[in-house]
Every structure is written in structure tokens, then in C-alpha cells.
Amino acid sequence: MHMHRLEKWWLVFGISMLAIFLLVLGTATFAMGVTPPGEHRHTVNPETVTQNEPFDKPGLRQVGDNEYEAVILAFVFGYSPDRIELPVGAKVNFVLTSTDVVHGFHIIGTNVNMMAVPGEVNHTSYTFKEPGEYLVLCNEYCGAAHEQMQMRIIVK
Amino acid sequence: MLTNGTPELQIDRKDSRLVLAHILFAFGALFLGGIAGLLQGLVRGGVVKLPAEIGYYQLLTAHGVLMALIFTTYFIIGFLISGVSKTTGGKLLPISRHLGWLGYGLMSTGTVVGTICILLNQATVLYTFYAPMKASPYFYIALALVVVGSWMSGFGMFYQFGYWKKLHKGKVTPLFAFMAVTTMLMWIVATLGVAAEVLLQLIPWSFGWVDTVNVMLSRTLFWFFGHPLVYFWLLPAYMCWYVVIPKIIGGKLFSDALARLAFILFLLFSIPVGFHHQLMEPGISPFWKFLQVILTFMVIVPSLMTAFSLFATFEQAGRALGAKGLFGWFRKMPWSDVRFFAPFAGMLTFIPAGAGGIINASNQMNAVVHNTLFITGHFHLTVATTVALTFFGVTYWLIPALTGRKLTARINKLGMIQTVVWLVGMFFMSGAMHTVGLLGSPRRTAYTTYENHPDAFLWMPYHVAMAIGGTILFIGILLLIVNIVLLFRAPRGQEEFPIAEANASAEAAPRLFERWGVLISLVVVLVLIAYMVPVLDMINNPVPGSKGFVTW
Ligand code: HEM
Ligand SMILES: [Cu+2]
Ligand SMILES: [Cu+2]
Numbered sequence: 001m002h003m004h005r006l007e008k009w010w011l012v013f014g015i016s017m018l019a020i021f022l023l024v025l026g027t028a029t030f031a032m033g034v035t036p037p038g039e040h041r042h043t044v045n046p047e048t049v050t051q052n053e054p055f056d057k058p059g060l061r062q063v064g065d066n067e068y069e070a071v072i073l074a075f076v077f078g079y080s081p082d083r084i085e086l087p088v089g090a091k092v093n094f095v096l097t098s099t100d101v102v103h104g105f106h107i108i109g110t111n112v113n114m115m116a117v118p119g120e121v122n123h124t125s126y127t128f129k130e131p132g133e134y135l136v137l138c139n140e141y142c143g144a145a146h147e148q149m150q151m152r153i154i155v156k
Numbered sequence: 157m158l159t160n161g162t163p164e165l166q167i168d169r170k171d172s173r174l175v176l177a178h179i180l181f182a183f184g185a186l187f188l189g190g191i192a193g194l195l196q197g198l199v200r201g202g203v204v205k206l207p208a209e210i211g212y213y214q215l216l217t218a219h220g221v222l223m224a225l226i227f228t229t230y231f232i233i234g235f236l237i238s239g240v241s242k243t244t245g246g247k248l249l250p251i252s253r254h255l256g257w258l259g260y261g262l263m264s265t266g267t268v269v270g271t272i273c274i275l276l277n278q279a280t281v282l283y284t285f286y287a288p289m290k291a292s293p294y295f296y297i298a299l300a301l302v303v304v305g306s307w308m309s310g311f312g313m314f315y316q317f318g319y320w321k322k323l324h325k326g327k328v329t330p331l332f333a334f335m336a337v338t339t340m341l342m343w344i345v346a347t348l349g350v351a352a353e354v355l356l357q358l359i360p361w362s363f364g365w366v367d368t369v370n371v372m373l374s375r376t377l378f379w380f381f382g383h384p385l386v387y388f389w390l391l392p393a394y395m396c397w398y399v400v401i402p403k404i405i406g407g408k409l410f411s412d413a414l415a416r417l418a419f420i421l422f423l424l425f426s427i428p429v430g431f432h433h434q435l436m437e438p439g440i441s442p443f444w445k446f447l448q449v450i451l452t453f454m455v456i457v458p459s460l461m462t463a464f465s466l467f468a469t470f471e472q473a474g475r476a477l478g479a480k481g482l483f484g485w486f487r488k489m490p491w492s493d494v495r496f497f498a499p500f501a502g503m504l505t506f507i508p509a510g511a512g513g514i515i516n517a518s519n520q521m522n523a524v525v526h527n528t529l530f531i532t533g534h535f536h537l538t539v540a541t542t543v544a545l546t547f548f549g550v551t552y553w554l555i556p557a558l559t560g561r562k563l564t565a566r567i568n569k570l571g572m573i574q575t576v577v578w579l580v581g582m583f584f585m586s587g588a589m590h591t592v593g594l595l596g597s598p599r600r601t602a603y604t605t606y607e608n609h610p611d612a613f614l615w616m617p618y619h620v621a622m623a624i625g626g627t628i629l630f631i632g633i634l635l636l637i638v639n640i641v642l643l644f645r646a647p648r649g650q651e652e653f654p655i656a657e658a659n660a661s662a663e664a665a666p667r668l669f670e671r672w673g674v675l676i677s678l679v680v681v682l683v684l685i686a687y688m689v690p691v692l693d694m695i696n697n698p699v700p701g702s703k704g705f706v707t708w
Binding site (some may be wrong): 003004006007011015043044046047056065075091092100101102104106108109111112113114118120134137138139140141142143144146147148150 | 211216239279282286288371372376411414457524528596598600601602603606607609697699701703706708
């Protein structure tokens with residue numbers, strides 16, 4: 001099959017760019033640990049989740065020097081807790097699940113954007129360097145009052 | 157070529173009727189979906205409030221189903237059947253035509269039942285129907301009917317193609333028919349995922365025969381289908397670009413063999429990639445996510461080939477018409493011919509649209525845009541502009557070619573205006589969606605100020621721009637409907653069904669390209685590599701099942 005000389009160059013150029021691009025993505029993912037959320041596989045029963053550790057006591061818990069674990073339950077149409085307060089510079093490890101349908105968890109103005117899937121526990125971390133009142137909203141359709149589903153993170 | 161005063165049709169009259177039935181159903185869906193879209197834009201912009209009987213999410217379900225599933229599938233099947241008939245002798249075998257009508261009947265029953273469920277508020281689960289939100293079982297049955305119906309039409313095309321090959325042993329198959337078969341094959345493999353989800357998981361659960369559903373498995377099966385779905389929209393547009401456009405601009409195919417290669421690469425690499433829609437989800441390890449991200453980017457190769465081939469076609473045709481220099485061809489293109497202009501506008505839109513798609517699938521960058529209006533802005537460029545404008549451009553010649561009428565200068569002009577209206581509307585709507593999405597505004601969300609949070613307040617001006625753009629787009633749909641009515645009342649005559657020919661010097665495509673057994677095996681191998689381990693894991697170590705919820 002004949003291929004025009006220019007087309008060959010075009011494809012060689014394109015495929016090399018692609019290879020470099022994937023290399024960067026792959027290095028970031030595996031060598032530098034910039035992975036999407038949810039790497040630890042960890043399941044719970046959505047019907048009994050509120051009776052067991054750690055989701056029986058959702059909320060904030062200090063685990064280190066200005067480091068916290070935030071255990072959060074998503075449900076129609078809200079989060080528990082619906083407000084957390086942190087000092088500036090706090091690193092927070094979020095642990096999230098849903099007791100009913102699929103929900104979202106997007107902290108506006110940050111890269112924290114993950115899904116709460118019933119039966120699965122999702123994790124991510126974020127360091128709050130800027131003070132402010134962060135809006136957290138559900139960005140996965142979950143029912144009639146989905147647009148009301150929100151919480152706040154206060155950093156001071 | 158008038159015989160007895162009736163103009164000769166481009167394909168058999170019975171085939172024309174089948175194709176027209178599909179095309180008109182498609183535009184009916186576009187019109188209804190457009191009304192829903194207009195209202196969504198106005199609600200989010202804070203311009204109107206819906207009466208209590210209609211929910212925002214009910215409208216959004218209707219919009220998604222009618223636009224993404226019904227408009228596209230009907231148009232595509234109609235267009236592919238027309239081209240298969242045209243390039244395999246101008247007449248379908250009775251069995252192929254009957255399968256086409258059977259498919260039409262099944263899909264239409266499904267569409268009507270599904271729409272009734274949505275109107276009765278029994279299925280406000282959006283067009284992605286994520287479990288464990290539980291719709292009426294009849295909604296899932298309706299979707300299954302649409303899928304199975306589309307298979308029937310696909311089988312009809314395969315049969316027609318196989319028959320042609322038998323009669324023309326050793327000859328290269330018609331390019332359009334080859335592409336149609338590849339597209340339908342990809343579609344059938346992809347829809348196996350959603351069919352399994354609906355038939356094995358959702359219907360038994362929704363009837364109450366089983367109590368719980370494996371949510372991760374259902375999402376994975378859905379996205380096994382969900383991503384190839386976008387290529388199912390795109391490939392027919394490519395068929396217009398590869399096969400129809402060269403003829404309209406007075407040129408020849410750039411390379412028949414490379415065009416086939418591009419389609420085969422799409423067949424192979426559009427399916428094993430669904431995890432890139434689940435990047436933000438727990439339960440799938442980063443290794444499998446990343447593997448599928450790599451496979452996702454493989455479709456860049458045939459996309460680059462397509463881009464090259466299109467511009468090479470333009471240049472060749474331009475030079476044949478006397479153009480000089482690197483960009484001389486530009487002036488030789490038939491800019492005021494809507495059959496060229498509308499698809500060309502679609503192609504240009506695909507440049508920013510494709511760049512946006514690369515962002516979406518880029519593993520980490522996805523976190524910035526996941527489930528924001530950026531995504532909605534993205535696919536209003538891809539499917540609702542690139543694909544839709546190409547389909548509109550096809551409609552302007554296809555309807556007259558099927559009805560024995562002429563695309564008059566006046567309708568052509570109205571078509572040009574309609575294309576520009578669409579582009580302007582989309583510039584505002586999609587532009588606003590992209591920008592406000594980067595600021596965090598979520599998709600699939602009714603009007604809200606999040607208890608007057610200042611961030612949400614900043615989004616408002618963009619939501620108003622979305623409403624304005626949406627209104628302009630709706631005017632574009634109205635104009636299109638007017639144009640279609642005018643086409644049916646245009647003077648009788650003969651309109652060309654443009655199918656480009658290969659260059660005289662073209663070589664035949666390698667035999668391998670028509671070894672369907674080999675191609676299907678390759679698809680299966682790739683799917684197994686990408687999916688087998690994680691899916692078996694989901695089945696063998698299932699997450700605790702979820703019972704159903706009706707939260708609307
Ligand atoms: C009059 C023209 C149109 C208008 C005004 C319009 C408007 C909208 C708006 C405002 C949304 C977002 C709603 C939200 O996320 O809250 C939306 C979603 C969507 N639109 Fe359109 N649209 C139009 C045409 C189209 C076309 C032609 C297609 C496809 C062929 C399409 C496919 C979709 C899809 C698939 C969604 C996503 C539905 C979902 O998230 O469940 N739209 N549209
Ligand atoms: Cu929600
Ligand atoms: Cu995709």
C-alpha cells in the first residue's frame with residue numbers, strides 16, 4: 001500500500017508526539033504518584049456502612065502534624081458532616097462513600113473531584129494552602145434535589 | 157434522464173422510502189430534543205421557571221435520549237442504508253430491506269415506550285441511567301428494543317455487502333459500503349456491553365426478580381458501550397468527508413486503501429477504552445485505567461490520517477481546477493454550496509473539539525473538568541456541531557435525491573444561513589459551557605445558587621450566555637425544519653448522490669482489510685486484554701450489591 005511521503009512524515013511526527021505525551025502521563029501516574037483518586041480497593045456494604053468503622057462517626061480526625069482524615073458520607077441530598085473547619089496549610093485525606101446512589105464530590109477551586117459509589121470507598125488528599133470558604137458540591141446527578149447537595153470547608 | 161415525466165431516483169423507490177422514514181424520524185427527535193434543550197438553557201440561565209408538573213431532570217433525560225441516542229441512530233442508519241444501496245447497485249435485496257423495516261419498527265416501538273416512561277416521570281435517570289437509580293423496567297426494555305432494532309438494520313447491510321462480494325469475486329468492494337459495514341460491526345460489538353447491562357442486570361433487578369445490582373459492573377458495561385458510541389456518531393460523518401465531499405468539490409478519493417485502514421483502526425481502538433470515563437472512580441486499579449488511556453490515544457493515529465487525507469483531497473481538487481501555490485486550493489472550494497460548507501464547518505469545529513477531548517482523557521487533567529459543564533460544552537462541539545452539521549449538509553442533498561427533487565438555489569441559501577446560525581449559537585453556548593466548566597460549574601444541575609456562595613454567583617453571566625446561545629440554536633433547528641419542508645416541495649428534478657471515485661492510479665487495498673474473521677478476532681483480543689482481568693475481578697470479588705432507589 002502506497003503512502004505519500006508527506007503523510008509518512010505527518011504520521012511519524014504525530015505518533016512521536018503521542019509517545020512523548022503518554023510517557024509524561026505515565027511517569028506522572030506511576031513514578032510521581034499523581035494518580036487519579038481511588039487507588040486502594042476497599043469495599044463496604046452500603047446498607048450497613050453507617051454502623052461500622054470509620055463511617056459510623058463521619059467527620060474530621062487529626063492524624064498528624066496539621067494532617068487530618070476527613071470521613072465523609074454522601075447521601076440524597078447532602079453530606080455528613082456538612083461543614084468542616086481547618087487551619088491553613090492542613091493536609092486532608094478524604095475517605096468517601098455513598099449510602100444510596102452515585103454522587104459526586106467536587107471542591108470548587110481545587111482539583112479534588114471524585115465519585116462516591118455505593119459499595120466502594122474513594123480516597124484522595126489535598127493540602128489547603130489558601131484560606132476561604134470552599135464550596136463542595138455534588139456533580140453527579142442523584143435525584144430531584146441534586147442541585148441542593150452541598151457542604152462547606154472553612155479554612156482559616 | 158426523465159422517464160415518463162417522473163425523475164429517476166438515485167436508489168430504488170422502496171429503499172428511498174425506508175431511508176426517508178429514518179431521516180424524518182431523526183429530525184422529529186431533533187425538534188423535540190431541541191425544545192427540551194432550549195428550556196434547559198433558559199432554566200439554568202435563570203430566565204424561566206418550569207411549571208411544577210415538569211422537572212428539569214425529566215427534560216434533561218428527554219434531551220439526552222432524543223438527541224444522543226435517537227436522532228443520531230436514526231440518521232446514521234438511514235444514511236448508511238442509502239449509501240449501501242447506492243454503491244451496491246442501487247437496490248437492496250428484499251431481505252436487507254425487510255430487516256431494515258424490522259429494525260425501524262423495533263427502534264420506533266422502543267422510542268415511543270421510552271418517551272412515555274420519561275413523560276410519566278418513571279425514568280428520570282438521564283440517558284446514562286446509572287444504577288442504583290432504578291427506572292421502570294419498561295424504560296430498560298425500550299432501550300433494549302432500540303439496540304436490537306439497530307442490529308437488524310446492521311445485519312441487513314452485512315447481508316447486502318456479502319451478496320455484492322459473492323457477485324463480484326476478487327473485486328474491491330465499494331468504499332462507502334465497506335465503511336458502513338465497519339461502522340455497524342463496531343456498533344454491534346460495542347452495544348453488546350449495554351445489552352448485557354440492561355438484559356442481565358437492570359431488567360431483572362427493576363422487575364424485582366433480584367434484589368441488588370453490582371454497580372461497578374454496570375458502570376463498566378455501560379462505558380464499554382459509551383465511548384464507542386461517540387465513534388458511532390463520528391464515523392458516518394467521516395464517511396461523508398471521505399467519500400461524499402471529494403465528489404462535491406470535483407475531486408477524487410485521495411487514497412481508497414488508507415481510508416479503509418483508518419476505519420479498521422477505528423474499529424480496533426474505539427472499543428477497549430471505556431475506563432477513561434471512570435478515571436475518577438474507585439474499584440479499578442490505576443494500571444488498568446492507564447492501559448485504557450493509552451489505547452484511547454491510539455485513535456489519534458487514524459484521526460491524523462483522516463486530517464491529512466482531507467486536506468490532500470482539497471489540494472488535489474484545487475490544483476485540478478487550476479489553483480497554484482500551497483494555499484491556492486482554498487479559493488477553489490465551493491464555499492457557497494451548503495453541501496460542502498456545512499460539513500466543512502463541522503470539520504473545522506473538530507479541531508478545538510478534538511483538543512478538548514484529549515484534555516478530558518488525560519488521566520490527571522480529567523479531575524479539573526470531570527462532570528463540569530466543560531464536558532457538556534465539549535460534546536456540543538463534537539456531536540452537536542461536527543457531526544450534526546455534517547448530517548445537515550448530507551440532508552440537503554439526500555432528501556432531494558430520494559424524492560426526485562432539486563436542491564434549489566434558494567434552499568441552498570437558506571441552508572447556508574441555517575449553518576451560520578448554528579455556528580453562532582454554538583459559539584455562545586459551547587464557549588460559555590467550556591469557560592464556566594473550568595470555573596467548576598457542574599453539568600446536569602438545575603438552577604441553583606448554592607445558598608448564594610460567591611463562586612456560584614460568578615457563574616451566572618456564563619449561564620446567561622448559554623441561554624442566549626441555546627435560543628439561537630433553537631432558531632437554527634426551526635430553520636432546518638422549514639428547509640426540510642421546502643425540500644419536499646421543491647421542483648422535481650434529479651439531484652446527485654455524490655460518491656467520489658478512486659484515482660485512476662490507485663492501488664487496490666490489501667486483502668487483509670476484508671478478512672473479517674481476522675479483524676473480529678483482533679477486536680476480541682484487544683477487548684480481552686483491556687477488560688478481562690478487571691471485569692473478572694468485579695465479578696469474582698463483587699462489591700456488596702445495591703438495592704434500587706427512586707430519588708426523583
Ligand atoms: C437547540 C439545540 C440545543 C440546545 C439549546 C442544547 C442545550 C443543552 C443544555 C443546556 C444541556 C446541559 C444541561 C445540563 O447539563 O444541565 C445539554 C445537554 C446535552 N445535550 Fe444539548 N442542546 C442542543 C442540541 C443538542 C444536540 C443536537 C445534541 C446531540 C446530537 C445534544 C446532546 C446533548 C447531550 C448528550 C447532553 C447531555 C445530557 C446529560 O448530561 O444527560 N444537544 N444540551
Ligand atoms: Cu447529586
Ligand atoms: Cu470516551
